Amino acid sequence: MAEHVILFAGPMGAGKTTAIQTLSEIDVVLTEAANTERDVVDKATTTVALDYGEIMVSDEEKVRLYGVPGQRRFDFMWEILKERAVGMILLVNNDAADPIALALEFLEEFSELNNRGGVVMGISRSDVAGGPSVDDYSAAIRDVYPELVVPVFTVDTRNSSQMRLALMTLIMNIEARSAFTLNGSTAA
Amino acid sequence: MSVPAHKDQAIIDNAAMVLTEMRALCKSLVYAALLTDDGFEVVSLPNSRTDGSRMASMASSMQALSDAVARELKMGTSEYIIIATQSGYVLQLRVPTQSLVLSALFGDDETLGKALSISRLSAQKMSVLMNPDAA
Numbered sequence: 001m002a003e004h005v006i007l008f009a010g011p012m013g014a015g016k017t018t019a020i021q022t023l024s025e026i027d028v029v030l031t032e033a034a035n036t037e038r039d040v041v042d043k044a045t046t047t048v049a050l051d052y053g054e055i056m057v058s059d060e061e062k063v064r065l066y067g068v069p070g071q072r073r074f075d076f077m078w079e080i081l082k083e084r085a086v087g088m089i090l091l092v093n094n095d096a097a098d099p100i101a102l103a104l105e106f107l108e109e110f111s112e113l114n115n116r117g118g119v120v121m122g123i124s125r126s127d128v129a130g131g132p133s134v135d136d137y138s139a140a141i142r143d144v145y146p147e148l149v150v151p152v153f154t155v156d157t158r159n160s161s162q163m164r165l166a167l168m169t170l171i172m173n174i175e176a177r178s179a180f181t182l183n184g185s186t187a188a
Numbered sequence: 189m190s191v192p193a194h195k196d197q198a199i200i201d202n203a204a205m206v207l208t209e210m211r212a213l214c215k216s217l218v219y220a221a222l223l224t225d226d227g228f229e230v231v232s233l234p235n236s237r238t239d240g241s242r243m244a245s246m247a248s249s250m251q252a253l254s255d256a257v258a259r260e261l262k263m264g265t266s267e268y269i270i271i272a273t274q275s276g277y278v279l280q281l282r283v284p285t286q287s288l289v290l291s292a293l294f295g296d297d298e299t300l301g302k303a304l305s306i307s308r309l310s311a312q313k314m315s316v317l318m319n320p321d322a323a
Binding site for chain 2: 031035038049
């Protein structure tokens with residue numbers, strides 16, 4: 001059976017835990033703690049180690065879904081989890097103070113995942129406040145990383161079909177890239 | 189919105205007192221900290237060379253992971269965590285009834301039993317100080 005390990009990264013409050021709960025076909029392993037930074041993001045709990053879920057995307061293909069904490073003080077968990085991942089869904093809440101800067105910061109932090117597999121970006125909470133458009137994000141990413149192809153979607157992390165579309169786009173990118181690399185090395 | 193523990197001066201003062209007493213009870217205590225569940229240091233023993241903020245974050249993740257394992261295995265709640273190394277122990281446990289964790293590093297000249305006993309007493313004392321009516 002083929003397996004992919006996919007990370008869900010992004011700032012606190014972007015909806016990473018919700019996205020994994022939406023997608024997972026098993027009970028999600030959660031590591032939530034009472035959030036003392038209510039002035040930063042007003043939610044009761046926050047992930048302090050990881051979230052873990054699983055989904056079968058075909059009879060022979062399992063995807064392991066790992067969510068990382070959004071706060072930089074937990075970056076040791078980023079290091080641990082990105083070592084085993086082949087791709088990343090980067091979630092950024094559009095109502096954050098400077099969501100494009102956040103997106104670029106996380107892309108840089110997890111750049112090895114793009115080199116190894118692929119990245120798809122989901123903009124959450126785009127319906128609750130005005131903010132940059134999908135095109136704004138794409139243009140900013142293209143400016144800084146002209147060599148990267150990062151599909152950008154608006155997503156409601158509670159919506160199963162939207163999250164599945166983002167996930168399948170990432171899986172297809174990873175597999176296409178892998179096949180291309182394999183063909184390239186065979187032809188060489 | 190209540191003041192978080194790591195910014196509440198009364199809690200910080202109580203935590204400092206508990207850790208100072210803990211060190212007096214156990215000379216092999218190398219480092220100790222009280223931290224919030226979400227990884228903010230409330231107070232740590234002074235003169236430590238440990239990076240307190242980083243240790244608080246790691247302790248918070250460890251605590252949450254041990255809780256998750258206990259939950260997954262339907263074994264109740266995680267009472268304490270021990271990391272045993274060649275040069276000592278890291279011992280960690282929750283402060284009863286509070287969203288706080290005590291994390292302590294003991295040298296290898298300490299017995300695990302004593303380290304555990306002192307850590308439990310200190311966590312219990314912190315709990316009582318934070319909620320004297322329940323004592």
